[in-house]
Amino acid sequence: MFGARCLLRALRSCSSAPCPRHKPSARLSVRDALGARSTNGERVKVQGWIRSVRSQKEVLFLHINDGSSLESLQVVADSSFDSRELAFGSSVEVQGQLVKSPSKKQNVEMKAEKIEIVGNCDTKAFPFKYKERPPLEYVRQYPHLRCRTNALGSILRIRSEATAAIHSFFKDSGFVHIHTPIITSNDCEGAGELFQVEPSSKIKVPEENFFNVPAFLTVSGQLHLEVMSGAFTQVFTFGPTFRAENSQSRRHLAEFYMVEAEISFVESLQDLMRVMERLFKTATMTVLSNCPEDVELCHKFIAPGQKVRTYAKKQLFNVAAVDLLVPGVGELFGGSLREERYHFLEQRLARLGLTEAYQWYLDLRRFGSVPHGGFGMGFERYLQCILGIDNIKDVIPFPRFTHSCVL
């Protein structure tokens, strides 16, 4: 049907042995093309999806986006290139010269010499339309396509940037990264409802546990980080955590990401709060400086006024207790010094009948114990906080919550 013929063609051209007679054009991302310093007429190739088509009498303007930046590359072509297939959403490969743009809207544009349709877009069925700015509630209905809107594009680029910034922050501060386990036999904390895990073939015979013991999805990596902070002093983890909470609210997910850190030889809550504050500031500064357009899009169109609010929130750190609650978002940070006293822990575990199960945790206090503490930061809540996104489902690529596990 529709796209299939074109796809077939694209695939065939793809599989046939290429035999270039000219020097092949250098392939550039849209971001690199837009940032090109010299526009000395070298031929380049750009690939991406059409975001707009404007056809004038003698000239055709296309905007090409490949997700490397919010901004698209303007392509200027002779009107002879015009075709019904050059439509919003189609994928194309364009070859031509990068030249200085006469318009003030961009520094660089491309003078097209060759435009190839890679894949058609069935525009009638495509849920997004040219020039529309659909609300987040609407695009949420299309989890497989929403990343192609400006809003989700910006949010997910920022998420990626923040992820990298958080890894760099901890590495630069001398923390060792630990992959704490996802499946765990600790049902500690009693933190809300737990997800239990069994092979699909055994789920109806709970007496035959795959791991010999009941196994759950982690609610926190804290205990495992405590193990590791007893060897590496400063450790962190950044991964998925789970709550089987029966909530479809805009604040809760069944699967969400946590940044957790644990530090040995801490002397007070202040020590922890200093790390939290540096983490927040460093990550946020990196995001603001590396994706200014993406952040601006959020602040301008999704949460007007957020820019000011964000900074106001950061001042909270100066007076915050170690649980930091952010208005409209919920608990962003939670941290504490851990119980250090062997006999206190022992008594508490004995009362709960857990001494045997948690002997390993007691052991940590038996062999060169140190005062230590740590904190967790909800990553989605962090993104909501700096971007002003109201619903947590809009800052994670594939949200999971009660009654919903799409894709």
Next chain:
Amino acid sequence: MFGARCLLRALRSCSSAPCPRHKPSARLSVRDALGARSTNGERVKVQGWIRSVRSQKEVLFLHINDGSSLESLQVVADSSFDSRELAFGSSVEVQGQLVKSPSKKQNVEMKAEKIEIVGNCDTKAFPFKYKERPPLEYVRQYPHLRCRTNALGSILRIRSEATAAIHSFFKDSGFVHIHTPIITSNDCEGAGELFQVEPSSKIKVPEENFFNVPAFLTVSGQLHLEVMSGAFTQVFTFGPTFRAENSQSRRHLAEFYMVEAEISFVESLQDLMRVMERLFKTATMTVLSNCPEDVELCHKFIAPGQKVRTYAKKQLFNVAAVDLLVPGVGELFGGSLREERYHFLEQRLARLGLTEAYQWYLDLRRFGSVPHGGFGMGFERYLQCILGIDNIKDVIPFPRFTHSCVL
């Protein structure tokens, strides 16, 4: 008992308001102390665990390790500091001056002015002994303490370094990082047995699915990355994946980490293989240059001769098919171009009765489809490969496999 009194003391001194009469000493990690350029007599403070004690007539030598490096800091103290509590495994805080070491074994050592025991070690019960180099099989029995051995310390520092290097590689190459979901309703691939997920309260009533549909732990982020590569062109994920395989072999885990990438507009397998090769080389070079001592420990004591073997393996890349099998380790890389043709996919899904469930996947070929492909790299196998570690359980902090989910 043993450590409790001392811990209590430590805790008390911790909670009492500090009132320093002198300028407090700068706190340094062992790594920073060892790398100090100027040893101009400034007083510093180092905290860590005792790795060795050697008492001579008038001098006491301690080696202090805090996990920031394989190498420990040598502390030289007056024999009056000697005490039974200064034992292998105890945690201490040492203040003193960094001075040039007269020995050739290290550049810098510390002249102690104050040594404080932070936490005693019950050395009789502690499973590791001074100067022993226990085999990995032995230390594996102590998942909560094994990170305090040299071998696991080195391996986990390397794992952390490799994790950071992989994130940096993709970021520097213009890839967007995507957190692909852990819980998914796709039971695609038919890849081995799947783990199913339900709230612990519902696990016996499978008709009441929390997500309305049966939900599983992911076996691959490929399909979700395919969604995202249609917007961002180059995407990657680095997270846990799961197989409910009934295997206790040295090659399999129920929970392991995969690096997966998906790239739009690829023209051939060569395009993918170039990325795989650059990933392998960049990560490995970073590890070799940032943790040379840790890598050497593995090559010297765990897998003698591995250094040579590692490089030999890398040459495989020049002739490899897109599945790269490494002797002794298994499949390290697997990659492919994805099926692009709408009607082919449609027919195949129809035959399997999956058209409705995978309409979203068909949609990706309907709206601006592009030729694309991707690959996955088993992260634990990567570590085994470069370090020569025979058993996969030794390169992950908390191994999970049939009959075993400890901690």
